[in-house]
Amino acid sequence: xxxxxxxxxxxxxxxxxxxxxxxxxxxxxxxxxxxxxxxxxxxxxxxxxxxxxxxxxxxxxxxxxxxxxxxxxxxxxxxxxxxxxxxxxxxxxxxxxxxxxxxxxxxxxxxxxxxxxxxxxxxxxxxxxxxxxxxxxxxxxxxxxxxxxxxxxxxxxxxxxxxxxxxxxxxxxxxxxxxxxxxxxxxxxxxxxxxxxxxxxxxxxxxxxxxxxxxxxxxxxxxxxxxxxxxxxxxxxxxxxxxxxxxxxxxxxxxxxxxxxxxxxxxxxxxxxxxxxxxxxxxxxxxxxxxxxxxxxxxxxxxxxxxxxxxxxxxxxxxxxxxxxxxxxxxxxxxxxxxxxxxxxxxxxxxxxxxxxxxxxxxxxxxxxxxxxxxxxxxxxxxxxxxxxxxxxxxxxxxxxxxxxxxxxxxxxxxxxxxxxxxxxxxxxxxxxxxxxxxx
Amino acid sequence: xxxxxxxxxxxxxxxxxxxxxxxxxxxxxxxxxxxxxxxxxxxxxxxxxxxxxxxxxxxxxxxxxxxxxxxxxxxxxxxxxxxxxxxxxxxxxxxxxxxxxxxxxxxxxxxxxxxxxxxxxxxxxxxxxxxxxxxxxxxxxxxxxxxxxxxxxxxxxxxxxxxxxxxxxxxxxxxxxxxxxxxxxxxxxxxxxxxxxxxxxxxxxxxxxxxxxxxxxxxxxxxxxxxxxxxxxx
Numbered sequence: 001x002x003x004x005x006x007x008x009x010x011x012x013x014x015x016x017x018x019x020x021x022x023x024x025x026x027x028x029x030x031x032x033x034x035x036x037x038x039x040x041x042x043x044x045x046x047x048x049x050x051x052x053x054x055x056x057x058x059x060x061x062x063x064x065x066x067x068x069x070x071x072x073x074x075x076x077x078x079x080x081x082x083x084x085x086x087x088x089x090x091x092x093x094x095x096x097x098x099x100x101x102x103x104x105x106x107x108x109x110x111x112x113x114x115x116x117x118x119x120x121x122x123x124x125x126x127x128x129x130x131x132x133x134x135x136x137x138x139x140x141x142x143x144x145x146x147x148x149x150x151x152x153x154x155x156x157x158x159x160x161x162x163x164x165x166x167x168x169x170x171x172x173x174x175x176x177x178x179x180x181x182x183x184x185x186x187x188x189x190x191x192x193x194x195x196x197x198x199x200x201x202x203x204x205x206x207x208x209x210x211x212x213x214x215x216x217x218x219x220x221x222x223x224x225x226x227x228x229x230x231x232x233x234x235x236x237x238x239x240x241x242x243x244x245x246x247x248x249x250x251x252x253x254x255x256x257x258x259x260x261x262x263x264x265x266x267x268x269x270x271x272x273x274x275x276x277x278x279x280x281x282x283x284x285x286x287x288x289x290x291x292x293x294x295x296x297x298x299x300x301x302x303x304x305x306x307x308x309x310x311x312x313x314x315x316x317x318x319x320x321x322x323x324x325x326x327x328x329x330x331x332x333x334x335x336x337x338x339x340x341x342x343x344x345x346x347x348x349x350x351x352x353x354x355x356x357x358x359x360x361x362x363x364x365x366x367x368x369x370x371x372x373x374x375x376x377x378x379x380x381x382x383x384x385x386x387x388x389x390x391x392x393x394x395x396x397x398x399x400x401x402x403x404x405x406x407x408x409x410x411x412x413x414x415x416x417x418x419x420x421x422x423x424x425x426x427x428x429x430x431x432x433x434x435x436x437x438x439x440x
Numbered sequence: 441x442x443x444x445x446x447x448x449x450x451x452x453x454x455x456x457x458x459x460x461x462x463x464x465x466x467x468x469x470x471x472x473x474x475x476x477x478x479x480x481x482x483x484x485x486x487x488x489x490x491x492x493x494x495x496x497x498x499x500x501x502x503x504x505x506x507x508x509x510x511x512x513x514x515x516x517x518x519x520x521x522x523x524x525x526x527x528x529x530x531x532x533x534x535x536x537x538x539x540x541x542x543x544x545x546x547x548x549x550x551x552x553x554x555x556x557x558x559x560x561x562x563x564x565x566x567x568x569x570x571x572x573x574x575x576x577x578x579x580x581x582x583x584x585x586x587x588x589x590x591x592x593x594x595x596x597x598x599x600x601x602x603x604x605x606x607x608x609x610x611x612x613x614x615x616x617x618x619x620x621x622x623x624x625x626x627x628x629x630x631x632x633x634x635x636x637x638x639x640x641x642x643x644x645x646x647x648x649x650x651x652x653x654x655x656x657x658x659x660x661x662x663x664x665x666x667x668x669x670x671x672x673x674x
């Protein structure tokens with residue numbers, strides 16, 4: 001055989017091998033938000049070094065694609081957070097389903113009722129995922145009609161991010177130098193008065209002007225409601241009731257705080273964050289996802305946030321409770337053939353194994369009981385771990401929960417910014433809720 | 441350190457390099473260019489032909505048809521998005537350039553603008569050409585159309601701008617990342633809660649997305665000014 005013939009054979013053989021290998025790769029599409037950060041993490045596989053939701057998520061996918069032995073390629077489909085569900089719904093209508101999609105557990109109920117999401121207990125068990133290891137809040141979040149419909153990914157909740165330096169200036173710390181959390185509305189107002197008099201700063205900073213800020217006010221309302229043992233749906237899930245004593249008290253509490261000038265007005269997200277880091281308020285009302293950012297800000301030598309701690313939103317009424325939701329992973333109905341389903345299971349198992357890294361870098365709480373001990377070693381995390389037990393959400397049977405969040409948040413923000421009294425805000429919230437739930 | 445005030449060093453180009461380092465950003469730009477140019481050219485063709493027809497020809501029901509076209513101006517995009525999406529889903533056309541371009545070709549404003557402009561062209565010019573045995577098509581392409589360049593420039597720029605900045609329809613039709621237009625792609629890069637931190641990145645996105653439009657405006661400024669000042673009013 002001549003050298004030329006031998007070379008041709010080798011090339012043909014190599015091409016056949018390459019084609020064959022490529023043909024055996026299983027691609028699965030992975031619809032998510034959390035942003036894109038190619039410049040910092042585009043090719044990184046170092047999960048332990050990644051920071052932030054985007055960083056951790058990007059490196060997890062990169063690492064999986066680089067190391068899995070099953071010839072699986074995960075293709076991320078990154079979607080903007082705001083219109084995520086609008087686009088997902090449009091994709092469902094166009095029969096362009098992702099193999100795996102992220103979903104808030106507050107939204108899963110609507111997709112189950114639309115017959116898009118099915119139980120995946122069998123898939124999780126086949127993948128080697130132990131459902132008994134789910135934390136109580138995570139398990140409740142993904143369980144509908146007694147069956148698990150998604151793999152929970154994290155618990156995220158509502159916190160008081162505290163500028164301890166300001167609390168110290170106002171004499172509101174204990175012997176150990178820790179801030180004293182109020183145990184009632186009157187105590188809160190007294191603290192806010194002391195801080196205003198001694199520091200000139202508002203007690204609360206919260207973003208309340210942009211459309212995206214409705215969530216802040218809604219989560220504050222929900223927490224105030226739940227700590228009273230309140231129920232927004234006492235007569236069934238098709239009719240909300242804003243006339244209950246607990247709902248009225250929640251609105252009136254926020255109104256009192258706003259009227260006394262103890263909460264910022266007309267501030268957007270960037271302003272709230274910048275203002276708190278600049279030391280311009282005692283407590284920033286935002287979520288667990290900001291803990292790492294606050295720790296990093298407080299560590300800077302020229303930071304206005306001299307000392308920082310995170311606290312679960314205090315119980316100002318009668319029971320410990322706080323708004324909490326989960327991110328989770330679903331496999332939409334009809335999106336996966338057998339091969340893709342098997343590949344999706346492998347990837348979900350990988351994510352399950354990496355749940356601590358997501359919690360570490362992303363700022364949320366893990367959903368596995370078995371990683372909580374490791375999680376507790378991170379700064380400030382011991383203060384918030386109880387959320388996995390006391391976290392609450394609207395019942396699964398309530399439809400259009402994100403719509404609810406928007407309308408409640410808008411009415412509360414209107415109150416904060418002085419545009420409405422609580423009585424009018426409650427009335428308008430009731431009307432809007434009735435309209436929202438009247439649509440089938 | 442806060443971000444208050446206009447002058448807040450240190451300055452950085454990292455936000456721009458972050459955008460440029462995104463592997464797909466030039467694909468998105470290309471998609472936007474294809475959609476915008478395609479929409480502009482086809483809208484010009486349809487609107488000029490329709491405008492000439494309404495301005496110069498007589499046919500049964502012309503007035504009714506023209507009113508129906510104008511009625512389209514009163515229909516908001518949101519009112520038709522669901523049936524439009526369903527139609528393209530039925531035809532399995534989502535995630536294609538055709539789906540991104542086609543819905544915007546029926547452009548009532550463009551037809552109205554060109555109709556009014558054609559009406560302003562003196563009939564004597566066409567009559568002179570008719571006397572020389574020129575066909576209607578020849579009159580349209582060789583005589584009348586060149587006189588409407590200012591209006592075409594205005595319509596073209598307006599259409600291009602609108603197409604380039606479009607967000608809602610591409611959001612629900614171009615759902616595969618490789619088919620994203622620049623508006624959708626840049627928005628997807630934002631982290632949760634619409635980039636409430638890292639405002640510099642958000643601002644860099646706005647500049648990056650608007651730069652082609654700015655360049656286009658600099659080249660065609662004269663035509664826009666001419667059209668607005670006098671050409672369109674004829």
